[in-house]
Amino acid sequence: MTYSRSSHPPVSASASLPPKVENRKIYFVPIGNFPDEQLQPLVQYYRKKYNLEIAVADGISVDPATRDASRQQLMSESLAAGLRSRVSEPANDKEAILIGFTAEDIYPTSKNWQFAFGWRDGGTRTAVVSTARLSLDDIAQPLTPDTPATRLRKVVTKDIGILYYGMPQSQSSKSVLYSQIMGIEELDAVGEDF
Secondary structure (H helix, E strand, O other), rough: OOOOOOOOOOOOOOOOOOOOOOOOEEEEEEEOOOOOOHHHHHHHHHHHHOOOOOHHHHHHOHHHEEOOOOOOEEEHHHHHHHHOOOOOOOOOOOEEEEEEEOOEEEEOOOOOOOOOOEEEEOOEEEEEEOOOOOOOOOOOOOOOOOOHHHHHHHHHHHHHHHOOOOOOOOOOOOOOOOOOOOHHHHHHOOOOOO
């Protein structure tokens, strides 16, 4: 399959915004050594683009039970499943969306995958995102200083679209909700919009 790569228009306040979901909050949760300062640009981006107010919860340590020492990766399902019980601020709000961020590599134990950029659990409204592989080279697109941040936004926007807005995954390889993002090439090929 061939992907065409084009520049995307800048974020615009006049862009068509999905409706806000009443009484549902989004929390970003730093896990382990994930730097809080990487979350503030994301908070500002979603405030400007979608008029979302996102809170950054207190960071949590990596639960040793989520670590697969043989692979030197975190197990994504366990990481997502334990997120809600380990975060104190929104613990009683079952409607809240929790998105955890780790700099460590993750993989899903339920899939035959080498890694994952992220994992979400719709039942618990939680997701985890890993930045470990967001600086990988893509032979079709040169790595720039902005590339890892753009890739991170795409992964997080997909989680917000599915968990917050209740959108389905897409079969369009240009949509950020594309269901077949299996590597860096597909991630780079999708746009940043739903």
